[in-house]
Amino acid sequence: xxxxxxxxxxSSTSLxxxxxxxxxxxxxxxxxxxxxxxxxxxxxxxxxxxxxxxCSIMGASGSGKSTCMNIIGCLDRPTAxxxxxxxxxxxxxxxxxxxxxxxxxxxxxxxxxHLLPQLTALDNVILPMVYAxxxxxxxxxxxxxxxxxxxxxxxxxxxxxxxxxxxQQRVAIARAIVNKPVVLLADEPTGALDSxxxxxxxxxxxxxxxxxxxxxxxTHEPDVAKQxxxxxxxxxxxxxxxxLKPADLxxxx
Amino acid sequence: xxxxxxxxxxxxxxxANKMRSSLTMLGIIxxxxxxxxxxxxxxxxxxxxxxxxxxxxxxxxxIIPGSPEAQRRPLYPKQTLVLADAEAIAGQVPSVxxxxxxxxxxxxxxxxxxxxxxxxxxxxxEFLTVRNFDVAKGRFVxxxxxxxxxxxxxxxxxxxxxxxxSNDPIGQRIRVKNLTLEVIGVMQPKGATFGDNQDMNxxxxxxxxxxxxxxxxSPYGLPVTFISVSVKDQDSMKAAQFQIExxxxxxxxxxxxxxxxxxxxxxxxxILGSITGAxxxxxxxxxxxxxxxxxxxIMNIMLVSVTERTKEIGLRKAIGASPQDILIQFIxxxxxxxxxxxxxxxxxxxxxVVLVGIFSPLKTGIPLGAIAIALGVSGGIGLxxxxxxxxxxxxxxxxxxxxxx
Numbered sequence: 001x002x003x004x005x006x007x008x009x010x011s012s013t014s015l016x017x018x019x020x021x022x023x024x025x026x027x028x029x030x031x032x033x034x035x036x037x038x039x040x041x042x043x044x045x046x047x048x049x050x051x052x053x054x055c056s057i058m059g060a061s062g063s064g065k066s067t068c069m070n071i072i073g074c075l076d077r078p079t080a081x082x083x084x085x086x087x088x089x090x091x092x093x094x095x096x097x098x099x100x101x102x103x104x105x106x107x108x109x110x111x112x113x114h115l116l117p118q119l120t121a122l123d124n125v126i127l128p129m130v131y132a133x134x135x136x137x138x139x140x141x142x143x144x145x146x147x148x149x150x151x152x153x154x155x156x157x158x159x160x161x162x163x164x165x166x167x168q169q170r171v172a173i174a175r176a177i178v179n180k181p182v183v184l185l186a187d188e189p190t191g192a193l194d195s196x197x198x199x200x201x202x203x204x205x206x207x208x209x210x211x212x213x214x215x216x217x218x219t220h221e222p223d224v225a226k227q228x229x230x231x232x233x234x235x236x237x238x239x240x241x242x243x244l245k246p247a248d249l250x251x252x253x
Numbered sequence: 254x255x256x257x258x259x260x261x262x263x264x265x266x267x268x269a270n271k272m273r274s275s276l277t278m279l280g281i282i283x284x285x286x287x288x289x290x291x292x293x294x295x296x297x298x299x300x301x302x303x304x305x306x307x308x309x310x311x312x313x314x315x316i317i318p319g320s321p322e323a324q325r326r327p328l329y330p331k332q333t334l335v336l337a338d339a340e341a342i343a344g345q346v347p348s349v350x351x352x353x354x355x356x357x358x359x360x361x362x363x364x365x366x367x368x369x370x371x372x373x374x375x376x377x378x379e380f381l382t383v384r385n386f387d388v389a390k391g392r393f394v395x396x397x398x399x400x401x402x403x404x405x406x407x408x409x410x411x412x413x414x415x416x417x418x419s420n421d422p423i424g425q426r427i428r429v430k431n432l433t434l435e436v437i438g439v440m441q442p443k444g445a446t447f448g449d450n451q452d453m454n455x456x457x458x459x460x461x462x463x464x465x466x467x468x469x470x471s472p473y474g475l476p477v478t479f480i481s482v483s484v485k486d487q488d489s490m491k492a493a494q495f496q497i498e499x500x501x502x503x504x505x506x507x508x509x510x511x512x513x514x515x516x517x518x519x520x521x522x523x524i525l526g527s528i529t530g531a532x533x534x535x536x537x538x539x540x541x542x543x544x545x546x547x548x549x550x551i552m553n554i555m556l557v558s559v560t561e562r563t564k565e566i567g568l569r570k571a572i573g574a575s576p577q578d579i580l581i582q583f584i585x586x587x588x589x590x591x592x593x594x595x596x597x598x599x600x601x602x603x604x605x606v607v608l609v610g611i612f613s614p615l616k617t618g619i620p621l622g623a624i625a626i627a628l629g630v631s632g633g634i635g636l637x638x639x640x641x642x643x644x645x646x647x648x649x650x651x652x653x654x655x656x657x658x
Binding site: 070073075076095099100102103104108110112116117118119127128130131132133175176179 | 262575578
């Protein structure tokens, strides 16, 4: 648990350096296509993130930030290089094992929420536990706990179409944390929300980070990035700044 | 994810999309219903046939003129089968109980100003017992009538109604060709056998028929259309057939091919059975085709469903579903759809079979064997046609899937 008073001028990386390395990308290359039309999405990317960090990844369209995020999230494999997630080299393990890792160690939050419309909020949050094989008796309790944590304890039996955008995103966050992951990955989580709701959701992320979960967020909005502790900047498939402080953001833009 | 979970999850998804699920099942429902109905009706036809064959009378043999080969050709066989043959069989074949020769023709029969076309059957009194007919009123042709070539007739129930209405036909005179016959009896209603309405028959003495009505004669004696023979018991059937064939070969001085054919009920059953069997097969094949089409329908809708549910699949993979989890989920959905469709279709098929049994002469029964096969096939179809869409779903790239927002 890190004691931080959330001041943007603190170099928060120094707070986490004593923690273990949660994400280590070593010499990651990613190519798409073959022969003449080969595109290099990531070029010798090296990135280290410690447990408990609150990171955002920024960059222009096509800079490689999304590709990097996909690799960190085990949704994609690098063409070359090593990726250690919580100490385990995941670049070469099987599809089925990757699925298990996504289930146990990672939590995803997407811009479009991606809740299953035919399930209630509670059932949506329960879903990752089904794939984890958690016994039936534990599921409801843990799901309720997660929903309470994001402030939606009173909306458990609503379907997504009965919830506002902000509420849906909260359900998505609850779903992402219900299996107690080590890393929470968010891909433009506030992109579909108005500014007030954006703020509410960002606070949830901040609070979650305080409980020890590493948060990695892809965003293109400086206002959002400013609320994180560390910014990683991509350009043309390479990491230009790996430990940018939010206060120095205007320099990079 | 264990199996029961997968089933639960598949069921939830299917129920949540009732419209799509129903439309997907429609093909299988119709296919299954058709298969069951067709087979049930076909079996009903076969049972009807066998019941009618059995109603001809127990342990009956038929002797018809013309060799077995000639039966297949529509030629008019030589008139070598005669009344004397019938008398010989009755006298000389020990396992035979009774013999009833008959000479048939189709004629217009008139009473006062009404007329009908009926089958005139010239026969002997044994006809009643050999062929299982009964008199409702009056009497049948008797020995004396035959001996004396009397101009008498026992008419079928339908003939009585059409010519006489509610009046008593006994003692009245009907006209056939140039002959006037006195009505001596009315037959019990018997219904139709093999398409012939037995109630439109008019029974006259065979001698009257031969000499006065048909005017046919043959150098061999009084020709007959066929001879019906009742055998003492089931076990003597083969022996009787053997003895009759030998007797006739002797009498007709046959050296090469027989000029007659002996048919038993089993032969009749087989011939008719093969016709109705072919009919049933044809119907079942048509229904099977519709079942396959139903399966293709499932495959198409599931492929569309995979496309529609790309985001869902991507999301499931992101939160930890392995490709195998996705594969199993979609296959189970397909199996549930086709099994449910199969059950509903079977229910409809059975209702159809029962309704046909009530409203038609077909003796339909519920074809249990066909039901088991149809259900098994439906499940198999779900499995088979669900695999392609399921594999597509399992191979979906989660990044692409989620990006398609």
